[in-house]
Amino acid sequence: MSPDLELALRLADAADALSLPRFRTGLAFETKADLTPVTEADHAVEEEIRALLATERPDDAILGEEQGTSGSGARRWILDPIDATRNYARGIPVWATLIALEESGDVRLGVVSAPALGRRWWAERDEGAFANGDRIGVSAIAQVEEAVVSLGWDRPLLEIAGRAWQPRGFGDFWAHVLVAEGAVDVAVDAVGVSEWDLAAVQVIVEEAGGRFSDFSGVSRIDGGTAVSSNGLLHDELLTAIAAR
Numbered sequence: 001m002s003p004d005l006e007l008a009l010r011l012a013d014a015a016d017a018l019s020l021p022r023f024r025t026g027l028a029f030e031t032k033a034d035l036t037p038v039t040e041a042d043h044a045v046e047e048e049i050r051a052l053l054a055t056e057r058p059d060d061a062i063l064g065e066e067q068g069t070s071g072s073g074a075r076r077w078i079l080d081p082i083d084a085t086r087n088y089a090r091g092i093p094v095w096a097t098l099i100a101l102e103e104s105g106d107v108r109l110g111v112v113s114a115p116a117l118g119r120r121w122w123a124e125r126d127e128g129a130f131a132n133g134d135r136i137g138v139s140a141i142a143q144v145e146e147a148v149v150s151l152g153w154d155r156p157l158l159e160i161a162g163r164a165w166q167p168r169g170f171g172d173f174w175a176h177v178l179v180a181e182g183a184v185d186v187a188v189d190a191v192g193v194s195e196w197d198l199a200a201v202q203v204i205v206e207e208a209g210g211r212f213s214d215f216s217g218v219s220r221i222d223g224g225t226a227v228s229s230n231g232l233l234h235d236e237l238l239t240a241i242a243a244r
Contacts, residue, residue, distance in 0.1 A: 005109050005124050007056055008099050012113035012120065014052060015045045015097040019082060020115040029089045037085045042066055045081035045097060053077055060101075065196045076102045078221075080196040083112075084172040093117055096173050100199035107221065110200030112173050121177045123207035129180055138210040138230035139182040147185035147233060150175040176201035179228045180208035186233045188241070189226035198226050215241050 022041040029037040046066045053062060061071035064079040080098035082088050088095040093116035100110040109124040121136070123129035129136050141147045144163045152171040170178060175187035180201075189197070198212075198221040205212045206219070211231040214223030217238050227237055 001127075002109070002124060004101055005111075005122065008101065008109060008111045009120075009122065011049050011052055011099050012097055012111045014048050015081065015099075016113055016115040018044050018048055019088075019095075019097065023088065023093075023116055024091045027089065029085070037089055038066065039082070039085060039089055041088065042081045042085060046079055049077075049079055049081070049099070063195060065194070074104045078102055078107075078196050078199040080200075083197060084174070087172075094172070094174050098173060098196060098200040100203065102199060107199050107203045110203040112177055112200050112204065114173075119177075121180065121204050123180075123204040125203065125207065127207065129204045129208035131177070131181060136181045136208050138179060138205070138208050139185050140232070141185045141230060142232040144233060144236060148183070149237075150178070150184050150187040152188060152190050172197070173201055176205055176212075176226075176228045179210055179230065180205045182208075182230070186229040186237050187227070188237065189228075191225055193224060193226050195221045201228070213238070 019041050027039045027041060029039045043066055046064045050062055053060060059073060061073050061076040063069050063076055066081060078100040082095055083098050084095040095116065096112050096114035098112055101108050111122045113120045119132060121131045150170040152175055170184065175184060175189065178184035179187050202212045202221055205228045210229055211234045212228045213219050215225040215227065229237060
């Protein structure tokens with residue numbers, strides 16, 4: 001485990017220590033200009049992570065959902081203090097802090113910490129993907145008719161859904177880490193997703209042996225769309241998206 005991954009896991013510990021005690025305490029939320037909600041916990045978590053990075057990695061840049069970009073350089077930490085804030089605000093335990101480190105345009109490591117679920121996933125390039133310390137991997141399902149397909153997109157792929165063994169509606173980080181664990185075979189995220197939504201889960205899915213791309217098939221986090229899969233079903237899903 002590299003020093004950067006060790007730091008990312010400590011950042012996740014600090015985030016959990018702030019977010020979990022506030023969960024289900026009746027926190028009010030505001031609606032941002034993009035119509036997404038934000039709570040005091042979102043702000044507190046990002047501020048704490050930024051403060052720790054200012055001490056531990058003062059030369060690195062940061063991109064966070066709530067405070068935007070700061071710093072410059074080849075290394076950039078990408079933060080989503082609470083992914084699935086709607087769940088968090090409504091008392092649904094499926095939410096997480098997402099932390100990633102990008103170097104020269106390549107996401108090198110990612111941590112997804114979901115304390116209300118008691119689960120944490122992480123990965124580092126060429127070192128595999130893990131959940132709570134156990135190595136994880138994608139499924140070997142090669143037929144849509146045998147697949148669990150998660151459609152978080154607002155215009156469902158009805159043809160794929162109709163053929164799938166089990167169509168589901170998982171969203172946010174949850175769909176992608178389930179792909180990495182092999183519980184879900186393919187996942188389509190909502191249109192309009194941002195870099196902080198995708199950076200950490202991209203490296204986890206890919207290090208678990210899967211494939212992660214935008215709707216055109218390019219492995220990227222800045223395209224505004226996302227598809228993850230076990231790799232075997234990826235091209236078929238992209239074809240269905242292109243034909244929508």
